[in-house]
Amino acid sequence: MPDTANSDTNLPYALRAYSREDLVGALRKMFLIRKFEEGAEDSYTRGLIHGTMHLSIGQEASAVGSCMSLTDADKITSTHRGHGHCVAKNADLGRMFAEFFGKETGYCRGRGGSMHIADVEKGNLGANGIVGGGLPIAVGAALTAKRLGTGAVTICFFGDGANNEGAFHEALNMASVWKLPVVFVCENNKYGMSTSIERSTSVKNIADRAVAYSMPGVTVDGNDFSAVTEAVDAAVARARAGEGPSLVENLTYRWRGHSKSDRNRYRTKEEIAEWMERDPIRRMADLLVSHDILSEAEVGALEAETEQEIRDAIAFANQSPAPLIEDATRFVYTEEMA
Amino acid sequence: MNAMDTPEARELSYAEAIREAMDIALESDPRVVLMGEDIGVYGGAFQVTGDLVHKYGTDRVMDTPISELGGAGVAVGAALTGLRPIFEFQFSDFAALAMEQIVNQAAKLRYMLGGAVSVPLVMRFPAGSGTGAAAQHSQSIEAWLAHVPGLKVVQPSTPEDAKGLLLAALEDPDPVMIFEHKILYKSKGLVPAGHYTTPIGKAAIRRAGTDLTIVATSIMVHKALAAAETLAAEGIEAEVIDLRTVRPMDRETVLASVRKTGRLLCVYEGVKTLGVGAEVSAMVAESDAFDFLDAPIVRLGGAECPIPYNPDLEKAVVPQVPGILDAARALAKGRI
CATH class of the missing domain: 3.40.50.920 (Rossmann fold)
Incomplete structure (x- = not known):
């Protein structure tokens, strides 16, 4: 939870709102996401993973910054590019890799894979293979919180592509009409697969669409941890206070292609290089170093530590058992049928 | 249970029997909410919810916007997190607008998540021909949904079963799709009073x-x-x-x-x-x-x-x- 005790308004929001421990924890999670994605890519190259994957390298500040003020009782719904959201919501890395490797110890016992990792104990209702699929589900989770008076807030992550799905409009409208405790966080990485936002979307900023649903909408630099945190924390506080939903648009960029099939024919090397210059992790590290929260040496040590965690998680996944073939039809129904 | 053997059985219409089941559920379980288009003061296109909104209020008998996909998805999310929604499609044909949430989400969530969740969702579909409403308001689409592992699909033919299957569906941890024939809504039959269930999966x-x-x-x-x-x-x-x-x-x-x-x-x-x-x-x-x-x-x-x-x-x-x-x-x- 943000702590607003430090009232020096010249400091970036995150440094005012969060303790040293929280901030170092956030940088650590950002490293974990980056290393997780690199580990996943490497495992794919080695043939340890089949299928496809959607990597979020470059979007780490959006995932971690958005979840800063959440507790385990709060919910998130995630997307096909969801590994970062899992880590931000405190998922176990070994079980994440195990799911990726299709193992019985994975979050979904190997039945879901990359696009369906969920961790309901921690409030992560799951990634989704359908663009926009999580939007109404998040509104439903917020309806439960309001009806049962749990005080929980739901963050609904979605991409720029989803903002042109009907589900987006239906979900935002209902959340507003019923004044539900949900925060819509759009991770605008400029491309829905290959189609740019300019070619697909009639408004300049996706946050402009909030007006149509009578909710606050704000566009922030999604690679600036503090800016993301400031915007989403305010939206979460508003939701928690019973004032209804908000839309936050985090402008960011995925360094890798959409998925493994991407031959990168729709964007230039220069554009990618330009965005790599705005590396959210480097910027977060610089923020902490420049305010004497960490030294460069400590940042390096933190990064090395996360690399070891990823190696351990991959080893756990590798050593885990595969599901039994005869169990392929289990878990369709709660009370299993013959 | 055989209604004929039950002293407290009364003659009710199929629609009244369904309403009685929803009344019992709303009364006994605070997690139950009704959602659908014009199910509040209008009473539902076929007067199935009737006056329930006056007894339970608009927080529990919720008129949704005309948003079948979104509404169905809200019901899925609510079921996933602790409510027991009963979602009414105005006509079963309109489920075509919501197939994403029914088929890709409600039916598959439990499996995709390796058994970590259940989706105790009840959906009601006024179905069938005979009302002169033509091709987009008269279909019988139960086979579409019955083709999807993860869903259960029932078709009550009597008032007694319409009530008993709805109450059974509410006790079921998985999504149950109830196809109600519109021509049967006014048909009458003996219906036991109080709570009882008709087993799902039994002819x-x-x-x-x-x-x-x-x-x-x-x-x-x-x-x-x-x-x-x-x-x-x-x-x-x-x-x-x-x-x-x-x-x-x-x-x-x-x-x-x-x-x-x-x-x-x-x-x-x-x-x-x-x-x-x-x-x-x-x-x-x-x-x-x-x-x-x-x-x-x-x-x-x-x-x-x-x-x-x-x-x-x-x-x-x-x-x-x-x-x-x-x-x-x-x-x-x-x-x-």
Whole structure:
């Protein structure tokens, strides 16, 4: 939870709102996401993973910054590019890799894979293979919180592509009409697969669409941890206070292609290089170093530590058992049928 | 439970029986919410929710915007996180707008998450032809949803079952899709008072017989029973099975009847090809009951066209009593 005790308004929001421990924890999670994605890519190259994957390298500040003020009782719904959201919501890395490797110890016992990792104990209702699929589900989770008076807030992550799905409009409208405790966080990485936002979307900023649903909408630099945190924390506080939903648009960029099939024919090397210059992790590290929260040496040590965690998680996944073939039809129904 | 044996059974319409089930559920379980288009003060397009909004308020009997996809998804999310929503589609046809949430989300979430969650969602679909509402308000789409592992699909034919299956659906941890025939809403029958459940997955033998088995669903049960009375006068004793649940199908009741009668006629309103009767037929053909068949299986289903507007055409494209009689007589030929 943000702590607003430090009232020096010249400091970036995150440094005012969060303790040293929280901030170092956030940088650590950002490293974990980056290393997780690199580990996943490497495992794919080695043939340890089949299928496809959607990597979020470059979007780490959006995932971690958005979840800063959440507790385990709060919910998130995630997307096909969801590994970062899992880590931000405190998922176990070994079980994440195990799911990726299709193992019985994975979050979904190997039945879901990359696009369906969920961790309901921690409030992560799951990634989704359908663009926009999580939007109404998040509104439903917020309806439960309001009806049962749990005080929980739901963050609904979605991409720029989803903002042109009907589900987006239906979900935002209902959340507003019923004044539900949900925060819509759009991770605008400029491309829905290959189609740019300019070619697909009639408004300049996706946050402009909030007006149509009578909710606050704000566009922030999604690679600036503090800016993301400031915007989403305010939206979460508003939701928690019973004032209804908000839309936050985090402008960011995925360094890798959409998925493994991407031959990168729709964007230039220069554009990618330009965005790599705005590396959210480097910027977060610089923020902490420049305010004497960490030294460069400590940042390096933190990064090395996360690399070891990823190696351990991959080893756990590798050593885990595969599901039994005869169990392929289990878990369709709660009370299993013959 | 047999309503005839229950002293407190009263005559109610099918719609009243469903409303009574929802009333009991709202009264006894604070997690239950009703959601749908115009189900509040309007009372629902078919007056099924009626005046429940006045008793429970708009927080529990929620009018949704005309947003079938979003509304269905909200119900999925609510079910996933602790509520027990009962979602009403105004017409079953409109489920086409919500198939993403029903098929990709509600049906698959438990499996995709390796058993970590359940989705205790109840959806109600006013279905079927006979109202003159034409092709987009008259379909029987139960076979679409019955094709999806993870869903359960029921089709009550009587007021007693309409109430009992809804209360059973609410106790079920998984998504249950209830297809209610619009023409049955005003039909009457004895309905036990209070809480009871009709088991999902169990067919009912509505009339015992020895000469042929008629497996029917929904409104076709009543047409089959009417035909069976005429057949009895001609010396043909038809056994009429009300399938009640389409998924999971009651294999044992159907096979036992076919072993006894040696003849099978399936009657259903959905389009004949790849419909519920196709599955019933295949189930029999693949089983030991096949050896008991004395004649080829016969299916009567909806014609291979959308439901037309003209009333004579509308009647012509779904099975009617004379057609059932003709099929049953032909099938029973040689036995009498």
